[in-house]
Amino acid sequence: ETGVTQTPRHLVMGMTNKKSLKCEQHLGHNAMYWYKQSAKKPLELMFVYSLEERVENNSVPSRFSPECPNSSHLFLHLHTLQPEDSALYLCASSQDVGANYGYTFGSGTRLTVV
Amino acid sequence: GENVEQHPSTLSVQEGDSAVIKCTYSDSASNYFPWYKQELGKGPQLIIDIRSNVGEKKDQRIAVTLNKTAKHFSLHITETQPEDSAVYFCAAKLYSGYSTLTFGKGTMLLVSP
Numbered sequence: 001e002t003g004v005t006q007t008p009r010h011l012v013m014g015m016t017n018k019k020s021l022k023c024e025q026h027l028g029h030n031a032m033y034w035y036k037q038s039a040k041k042p043l044e045l046m047f048v049y050s051l052e053e054r055v056e057n058n059s060v061p062s063r064f065s066p067e068c069p070n071s072s073h074l075f076l077h078l079h080t081l082q083p084e085d086s087a088l089y090l091c092a093s094s095q096d097v098g099a100n101y102g103y104t105f106g107s108g109t110r111l112t113v114v
Numbered sequence: 115g116e117n118v119e120q121h122p123s124t125l126s127v128q129e130g131d132s133a134v135i136k137c138t139y140s141d142s143a144s145n146y147f148p149w150y151k152q153e154l155g156k157g158p159q160l161i162i163d164i165r166s167n168v169g170e171k172k173d174q175r176i177a178v179t180l181n182k183t184a185k186h187f188s189l190h191i192t193e194t195q196p197e198d199s200a201v202y203f204c205a206a207k208l209y210s211g212y213s214t215l216t217f218g219k220g221t222m223l224l225v226s227p
Contacts (some may be wrong), residue, residue, distance in 0.1 A: 002159065033214070038157070042218040043158075055212060090157050097212050100146035100165060105157030 001021060003027045006091050006106035014114055015081060023074040023091030027029045029104070031097040036089040037108070049074060050097045060078045083114045116141040119204050120218025124212035127194050128226055135221045138186040144206040147187045148215070149178060152201045161202075162189070194225045 004025045013019050023032065034046040048056035049068040063085075065077040073093055088110050092103040117140040127133050139147075145166035150158035164171045164178045164187065171178050175194075181189040189197055199221050205215040 004157075006157075040219075042219045045214055048214060050212075056214070068129065092157075097214065098209070100207060100209050102148045102150075102160035102163055103215060105150075105159065107155070107157045 001022045002104050002106065004091055004093055004104050004106035006089075006109050008109060009107065010110045012112045012114060013078070013081065016080075017082075018077070018112075019081040020078065021076040021089055021091075021111075023076075023090075023106055025072055025093040025104070027093060027104060029095055030071060031094045031095035031096075032068060032071075033092040033103065034074065035090040035092060035105075037090055043090070047076075048097060055097060056071075058088050080109075083113050086111055116144055116206055116208065117218040118204060118218040120204050120221060122221060123219065124222045124223045126226070127227065129194060131194055131223075133191045133194050133223055135189045135197070135202055135204070135223070136144050136186060137188070137206075137218050138184075139206040139216075140185070141206070141208065142182075142185060144210050145209045146207040147180060148205050148207075149176075149177070149189050150203040150205065150217075152203065152220075154200075157191060157204055191223075194223075196225050196227055199223055199225045 034051045040112045049065040051066045067075040088108045090108045091106045097103045103105040120137045132219045148163035152158040177190045201220045204218045
């Protein structure tokens with residue numbers, strides 16, 4: 001375990017479903033991130049939260065909705081997804097957004113949209 | 115913004131050989147360069163990092179070198195073992211009030227026994 005826990009590990013959902021991904025960290029980090037990892041593509045940054053406030057949204061479609069209720073928890077709410085949204089969704093945390101320290105990643109949620 | 119290029123995309127070596135993965139970055143203001151290893155079914159894990167005030171850093175069988183003038187940095191793995199097989203990502207980051215890591219596309223390293 002890295003200290004960042006993601007649930008569920010696998011998720012299959014239909015295009016009309018609504019589901020949520022959960023991320024939890026108890027490392028005392030102030031920044032949390034959602035990344036999308038697709039085959040043969042670089043890691044795509046989706047959202048950044050610093051002290052529970054969203055600081056970056058990289059032109060992500062509105063069918064992805066993040067929520068950060070406190071500095072230890074991060075959610076990604078999904079609705080009316082498309083098959084091309086199938087990917088590995090990774091959560092990460094770091095001490096602060098601006099500081100030069102590495103990110104700690106969770107093991108990801110493998111999402112399949114059918 | 116920052117752009118990170120990583121080569122090669124796939125690297126196959128025999129156990130005991132050395133492996134080198136290279137990355138270039140575009141923004142001369144970047145000053146933090148981590149490397150991540152991602153094994154099958156897991157998220158990326160930080161294995162080594164270097165800051166721009168040093169040219170080389172070593173940790174047992176892995177080392178990273180940085181050439182700020184040429185804007186490139188490399189990961190060196192010596193005496194490779196089958197358990198080194200994984201996807202390796204380089205990344206670069208500005209030191210500023212707010213900036214995030216920019217990742218390369220990854221290198222799949224295969225170490226054959």
